[in-house]
Amino acid sequence: MSGAQPETPLQRQRARTIFQKGAPGRRAFTCPALDVPAADPEELLPAQLRRREPPRLPEVSEPEIVRHYVSISKRNFDLDSGFYPLGSCTMKHNPRLHERAAALPGHARLHPLQDPARAQGALELMWRLQEALGEIAGLPHVSLQPSAGSHGELAGVLLTRAYHESRGESRTKVLTPDTAHGTNPATVTMAGLQVVKLATDEHGGIDLDDLRAKADGEVACLMLTNPNTLGVFDPNIEEIAAVVHGAGATLYYDGANLNAVMGFSRPGDMGFDIVHFNLHKSFTQPHGGGGPGSGPIAVSERIAPFLPVPLVVRREDGVFALEHDRPASIGRLRGFHGNYGCFVRAYAYICSLGADGLKDASENAVLNANYLLARLREAGVAEHLPLAYGELCMHEFVLSGGPMKRELKLKTLDLAKRLLDLGFHPPTVYFPLLVEEALMVEPTETETRETLDDFARAIAEILREAAQEGPEIAQNAPYSTPVRRLDEVAAAKRPVIRQAL
Amino acid sequence: MLAAIGVSSIEELFARQIPEAVRLRRALALPEGMPEQDVYAHLRELAQRNVSCEAELSFLGAGMYDHYVPALIDMLMERSEFLTPYTPYQPEISQGGLQVMFEYQTAISELTALPVANASVYEGPSAAAAAAYLAKLHNGRSRLVVSAGMHPHTIETLRTHAHGYGMEVVEVPLVAGRTDLEAWTEAIDEDTSAALFAQPNFYGAVEDAPALAAAAKASKAGAPRARAHARAGSPSSNGSAAPSTNPGAPVVVCQVDPLTLGILRPPGECGVDVAVGEGQPLGNRLDFGGPSFGMFAAREEYLRRMPGRIAGETVDVDGRRGFVLTLQTREQHIRREKATSNICTAQALNALGGVVYLAWLGRRGIVELGELLLARTHYARESLTAIDGIEALHSQPAIREFAVRLDGDVAAVKARCARAGVNPGVDIQALTGREEDRGGLLVALTEQRTRRDIDRLAEALGAAVAAEREAVAV
Numbered sequence: 001m002s003g004a005q006p007e008t009p010l011q012r013q014r015a016r017t018i019f020q021k022g023a024p025g026r027r028a029f030t031c032p033a034l035d036v037p038a039a040d041p042e043e044l045l046p047a048q049l050r051r052r053e054p055p056r057l058p059e060v061s062e063p064e065i066v067r068h069y070v071s072i073s074k075r076n077f078d079l080d081s082g083f084y085p086l087g088s089c090t091m092k093h094n095p096r097l098h099e100r101a102a103a104l105p106g107h108a109r110l111h112p113l114q115d116p117a118r119a120q121g122a123l124e125l126m127w128r129l130q131e132a133l134g135e136i137a138g139l140p141h142v143s144l145q146p147s148a149g150s151h152g153e154l155a156g157v158l159l160t161r162a163y164h165e166s167r168g169e170s171r172t173k174v175l176t177p178d179t180a181h182g183t184n185p186a187t188v189t190m191a192g193l194q195v196v197k198l199a200t201d202e203h204g205g206i207d208l209d210d211l212r213a214k215a216d217g218e219v220a221c222l223m224l225t226n227p228n229t230l231g232v233f234d235p236n237i238e239e240i241a242a243v244v245h246g247a248g249a250t251l252y253y254d255g256a257n258l259n260a261v262m263g264f265s266r267p268g269d270m271g272f273d274i275v276h277f278n279l280h281k282s283f284t285q286p287h288g289g290g291g292p293g294s295g296p297i298a299v300s301e302r303i304a305p306f307l308p309v310p311l312v313v314r315r316e317d318g319v320f321a322l323e324h325d326r327p328a329s330i331g332r333l334r335g336f337h338g339n340y341g342c343f344v345r346a347y348a349y350i351c352s353l354g355a356d357g358l359k360d361a362s363e364n365a366v367l368n369a370n371y372l373l374a375r376l377r378e379a380g381v382a383e384h385l386p387l388a389y390g391e392l393c394m395h396e397f398v399l400s401g402g403p404m405k406r407e408l409k410l411k412t413l414d415l416a417k418r419l420l421d422l423g424f425h426p427p428t429v430y431f432p433l434l435v436e437e438a439l440m441v442e443p444t445e446t447e448t449r450e451t452l453d454d455f456a457r458a459i460a461e462i463l464r465e466a467a468q469e470g471p472e473i474a475q476n477a478p479y480s481t482p483v484r485r486l487d488e489v490a491a492a493k494r495p496v497i498r499q500a501l
Numbered sequence: 502m503l504a505a506i507g508v509s510s511i512e513e514l515f516a517r518q519i520p521e522a523v524r525l526r527r528a529l530a531l532p533e534g535m536p537e538q539d540v541y542a543h544l545r546e547l548a549q550r551n552v553s554c555e556a557e558l559s560f561l562g563a564g565m566y567d568h569y570v571p572a573l574i575d576m577l578m579e580r581s582e583f584l585t586p587y588t589p590y591q592p593e594i595s596q597g598g599l600q601v602m603f604e605y606q607t608a609i610s611e612l613t614a615l616p617v618a619n620a621s622v623y624e625g626p627s628a629a630a631a632a633a634y635l636a637k638l639h640n641g642r643s644r645l646v647v648s649a650g651m652h653p654h655t656i657e658t659l660r661t662h663a664h665g666y667g668m669e670v671v672e673v674p675l676v677a678g679r680t681d682l683e684a685w686t687e688a689i690d691e692d693t694s695a696a697l698f699a700q701p702n703f704y705g706a707v708e709d710a711p712a713l714a715a716a717a718k719a720s721k722a723g724a725p726r727a728r729a730h731a732r733a734g735s736p737s738s739n740g741s742a743a744p745s746t747n748p749g750a751p752v753v754v755c756q757v758d759p760l761t762l763g764i765l766r767p768p769g770e771c772g773v774d775v776a777v778g779e780g781q782p783l784g785n786r787l788d789f790g791g792p793s794f795g796m797f798a799a800r801e802e803y804l805r806r807m808p809g810r811i812a813g814e815t816v817d818v819d820g821r822r823g824f825v826l827t828l829q830t831r832e833q834h835i836r837r838e839k840a841t842s843n844i845c846t847a848q849a850l851n852a853l854g855g856v857v858y859l860a861w862l863g864r865r866g867i868v869e870l871g872e873l874l875l876a877r878t879h880y881a882r883e884s885l886t887a888i889d890g891i892e893a894l895h896s897q898p899a900i901r902e903f904a905v906r907l908d909g910d911v912a913a914v915k916a917r918c919a920r921a922g923v924n925p926g927v928d929i930q931a932l933t934g935r936e937e938d939r940g941g942l943l944v945a946l947t948e949q950r951t952r953r954d955i956d957r958l959a960e961a962l963g964a965a966v967a968a969e970r971e972a973v974a975v
Contacts, residue, residue: 015596015822017604018860028571029866031873035952036880044875045898049707051766055611057864065860066573069601069853073582076597080581089587097537099579102788106548111561112790113927114552115915121550122789135530147623147791148846150833158665183845185838190634191665195838233518263529264515270523280846288850289598290588290620290810292792308661331661335564335626335654335779336790348544354534363511367502370514374505392506392517420594428590431834449502476818481593483823488592491815491827495804497617498607 010075010482018068019499022060056501075482076289077425083451085372087396087428087440088181088229090259090281092361095352098284098345107344112336116321122340123320126312129347134298136258136358137275138268141304143311144296145338149256150183152276152295153223155308157191158330159274159299160221160250162306166328171220171249177206179229179432181256193220200434204232204389206240215247225254226270227394229432229440231369233260241271250274250303258282259444260366260395263359273300279339283346294342308333364445365395368452372443373397375456384408384463388435395444401437408463409471412437415462417485420478422458554787557919558954562902562945563703563927564625564652565781565790568760569949571861574784574854583853588810588846592825593817598849599824602812605856609798612762612859613776614769618798620810621852622844625779626655628795629697629756630662631808631842632775635799636695636752637666638806638841644692645670648680648713650702651756653932659697668694678706678895678904682716689720689751695775696720697754700768701761704904704929705878705943706897710755714772718750752803759783759796759855761900763867764875768798775799784858785851794848794855805831808842810849870948874901877946877955884959885944890966894929894941902945904929907962909969911942917965925962 060068077084084091102108110122130142146152157174164171174188177198185195196214199207205228215222222244227233234240244251253272259282267275279285280293287293299307309329310322322337353361370392376382376399384404387397401412416426416439428440443452466474478484508514515524535543554567561567577583582597589595602620609618622628633645645663647656649672660670673685680698689696696717701707755773757765760782768776781793799807805828813827833840862870882903886893894904907914911928918925929941946955 011819011821015600015824017600017607018856019604019607025865027863027866028861029863029870031866031869032948032951034873034876036876036955039876039879041872041875044879045707045764045900048711049709049766049898051762051764051770051868054763054864054868055614055767057608057611057862057867058860059863059865060860062573062861065857066576069577069857070580072597072600073577073580074597075595075600076582076586077591077594078582079585079587084587086587086590091587094585095537097541099584101541101544101548103575104545104548105553105555106551107544107553108786108788109553109555109567110551110789111554111559111567111787112565113561113563113932114789114924115919118552118919119789121547124550125544125547132531138525147627148844150843150845151623151627154662154665154843158661161665181845182833182835182837182840183843186833186836186840186843189838189840190662190843192667227518235518235520238520238522261519264525265519265523266525269525278846286584286850287587287846288848289583289586289595289601289853290849291794291847292851293846294792330664332654332657333627333661334624334658334791335652339791340789341786341792344544348540350531351535351540351543352537355529355531357534358529358531363515366514367506367511370506370508371502374507378505392508392514394518416591417593420591425594426591478593482596483593483817483821484819486592486817486823486825487815488825488827491813491825492829495811495827496814497603497804497811497827498610499604501607501611 005479008480017499018058018060019501021064021068022058024059026059026061028060028062028065082423082425083447083455084425085427085441085443086425087442088256090442090444092284092444093446094284094286098348101348102341102344120320123312125347126343127314127320129343130312132350133277133296136262137298138266139275139298139300141307142296142298143307144343145308145333146276146295146297147334147339148291148293149276149278149295150187151333152297153183153187154190155297155333156252156274156276157187157193157221159303159306161191162330163250163303164220171218173219175214175219175222177224177228178434180223180225181229181254184223184254204230205234205236208236208239211240211243215243217248219247219249221250221252223252223254225257227257227260230389230398231393231396232389233394237270245271256281257395260362262362263355264362268300273303279342279346284349285342285345292339292342294339306330361445368443368445368447369393369395369397372441372452372456375453376459379456379460381459381463385439396440396442398432398435399439400435401439405437408466410466410474412439414474414477418462418474418477419458421480424455424458557922557924558957559924560926560944560958561924563932563943564779565787566945566947567787567949568782568947570784570786574857577857578850578854583850589826592823596823599812601853601856602810603814603824605852606812608856608859609796612759612767613798614767615776615798616801617804619807620812621848622795622797622809623848624791624793624795625756626652626658628777628797629655629754630658631797632754632777633659633663633668633695634666634842635775635803635806637668639752640694642692642694643668644694646688646693646696647672648698649674650680650704650708651697651699652703655756678704678897679708680713682712685713686716686720689717691721691749693751695752695754699756701758701900704895705899705902706895707900710766710771714753717753718772761871764871765900775803780851780855783855785854792848792851794851806841807831809844809847871900873948874946878903880952881944881946881955884955885962888959888963890970902943904941904943906940907942907966908940909966911940914965914969917968918961921961923958923961925958
């Protein structure tokens with residue numbers, strides 16, 4: 001296999017942007033007629049505040065727009081078409097009911113500044129979602145406002161600061177394990193605190209000695225994902241919570257991996273004070289190619305006074321209201337009430353599954369991950385791609401590509417790129433950082449056993465191909481995708497980030 | 502499957518991994534699951550208890566507007582290929598989404614007349630907070646000077662975030678509906694990291710943006726000693742770039758309403774460094790406030806401190822044009838605690854709606870729409886302020902939204918209008934809490950509100966104000 005192969009139809013179709021299409025005068029939009037008396041334009045808007053030349057937007061007809069975007073959409077891989085075992089991202093099926101429900105005019109065309117008395121359905125939905133998330137987390141006080149996971153993290157660290165400040169303490173350090181998502185340390189800096197890294201022990205959990213040594217009076221918080229990004233549920237979680245609370249710090253739960261434990265174990269019961277949810281992971285908000293997301297937070301009693309405003313409350317008379325008057329609040333994190341459209345979808349999901357269904361979801365997520373791990377071992381993959389930590393896993397697992405690289409001259413990147421030719425989205429690669437040539441696999445509960453079998457066979461096939469025919473095939477992959485390996489170095493060196501006109 | 506794993510039950514999988522003490526040994530206290538049709542009926546019932554812009558004649562605005570969303574946007578945003586992928590970490594199979602980002606960046610750059618734009622941030626107010634953080638990384642100073650004409654949610658959001666990264670927020674008052682230029686100039690000192698204003702402002706007034714930007718650039722902050730405040734080794738990837746004009750000047754940030762930029766002088770031509778804005782007016786639904794998207798555009802020198810994803814052009818091994826996520830060394834997954842932002846998931850799908858909308862409007866359409874809004878707003882303003890008991894809150898130019906003062910309690914007047922099926926606008930004081938805003942009503946128009954609708958508004962609002970005056974007199 002090489003570049004000498006004939007181009008596929010998609011490859012032949014060279015990328016041209018919407019700005020390179022159309023012709024002067026072409027258009028899709030018809031402006032409503034001027035139905036009010038014409039006025040002197042200079043009087044309405046003085047020349048020095050006016051735009052001189054119209055922005056150079058495309059000049060295209062509706063059929064051109066539709067064909068353009070439908071055509072380029074086909075240059076995307078998507079979850080509806082194939083297996084997407086992207087670790088830490090929980091790419092579970094997105095039910096179409098949710099899109100239909102969110103598009104109802106009563107939701108989609110509801111203005112955020114409608115009087116609360118005339119938006120009771122929306123406020124009730126938000127209140128019910130708050131209640132459900134609080135129950136799932138085991139932490140009763142919920143704000144839906146943060147826009148995504150990282151925004152929820154920022155809220156969480158600001159809440160921690162506010163909590164300590166209310167006690168007259170100024171704590172400056174936040175502990176994060178070296179397995180943490182990159183958003184954790186980035187958030188800490190944005191919230192004005194300093195990151196202190198914690199080591200991982202030989203079982204993949206937090207190194208308790210390291211924690212004890214670092215958990216001093218300057219520590220504001222420990223940010224933890226549990227199960228962590230290795231797919232390991234920390235067996236010492238009770239001890240960790242005791243050490244952190246003993247030092248007077250709070251415990252923050254990164255909810256990216258909540259899909260492993262819904263109905264089985266609750267962050268609140270593990271001792272966490274603050275949790276963020278990713279509605280676009282555990283609760284099936286479609287990811288949209290990079291958003292929208294939604295990152296509600298749930299907190300314990302002692303953190304509750306500081307929650308962002310406004311909160312949705314149910315008054316004694318049963319009426320739902322937006323509560324702004326919360327003097328200790330950290331304030332507002334964004335405009336309006338959060339990503340309501342995501343709330344509709346997440347709420348629909350919780351209604352569909354109910355208590356048992358959510359537990360089933362986690363059960364099957366963990367079953368699928370362990371089954372896939374077992375099939376990979378059975379297929380002889382483990383020899384080159386061993387499990388980085390432990391024997392079993394929760395909802396995801398991390399393989400180390402170190403032996404594969406040494407024995408087969410195949411890097412994790414090559415394996416990932418070769419998977420593209422076989423029709424799979426690769427797992428998350430090179431994360432977490434402490435695993436050599438990491439490959440992080442999260443199958444989710446909505447995949448069938450047949451799909452998992454196919455994927456295990458595909459990995460085994462790539463390793464066999466490398467062993468028997470040499471590593472070059474995978475090293476030069478992919479071959480069949482709309483474009484082949486892209487020069488990312490050149491892109492960063494001389495950034496071209498818009499169409500030249 | 503259990504046999505393949507080598508366990509006897511699913512319970513064993515959990516029991517071997519989760520300590521018993523933290524297991525939940527009861528069912529979650531949530532209702533039982535429901536079949537699809539029942540869930541739909543429930544969500545429909547909730548929707549019916551909301552009064553949407555379809556169910557009344559609405560003049561609500563203040564940041565989000567009831568523009569017509571063309572049908573093709575719904576169709577494209579619901580396509581599996583755009584709806585269901587993750588962030589494009591594998592560019593070879595994500596060219597569709599990456600090209601959309603690249604086109605979106607081009608459109609935002611054109612609209613704002615600024616050379617670089619990212620692929621979106623969350624929404625409007627937090628975009629302003631992201632700009633403030635960029636300023637902090639750029640010059641290391643600690644003060645944000647903010648026009649009181651910014652949206653109250655923006656000011657509150659700035660305060661929340663600024664407390665985190667250790668900055669103070671100083672508010673500059675308005676005079677005659679616009680930022681007080683003298684107070685603005687006075688407030689900007691050598692510790693000022695960024696100076697922020699909105700165009701048009703929250704009260705609908707078109708600001709003299711060139712004057713505000715020029716004043717900020719020429720302010721006391723321009724003194725050479727100000728550079729000494731810039732913190733060495735601030736967390737940035739490649740940051741030596743000093744502002745090209747006045748080395749001590751603060752970063753000038755303008756929050757714009759993108760839909761007005763067909764006729765309004767764009768930030769890049771007003772001396773603005775960073776433009777941010779709420780993207781909802783561009784082809785996104787109201788959705789009770791989100792999801793939408795935040796715009797973020799800047800001068801070239803801020804490129805390596807921008808937050809969020811940026812798509813860049815490159816070639817593949819065979820020389821084909823392609824797109825990748827670029828300048829990733831700014832980002833949290835590479836840079837961790839030294840990242841320029843913690844943002845990961847942004848608003849890619851909503852930004853798709855934005856760029857499709859801009860292509861649909863097109864180069865001429867965005868100007869025509871702006872002129873239509875300008876004319877109808879003028880007509881509505883004249884109609885309403887001709888009514889006894891309604892006066893203009895200011896007389897500055899207004900494009901699509903304007904403020905009036907009612908002689909009467911706004912909530913009571915709104916309740917009377919509601920009975921006539923009209924929602925006349927936003928109670929200004931309820932949002933700002935400012936004493937001088939008592940009686941203030943913010944009225945917003947879109948192309949969906951015709952002259953007949955405006956006449957109906959004038960009739961309903963006039964009657965409501967009169968009735969309210971009478972009721973109070975009695």
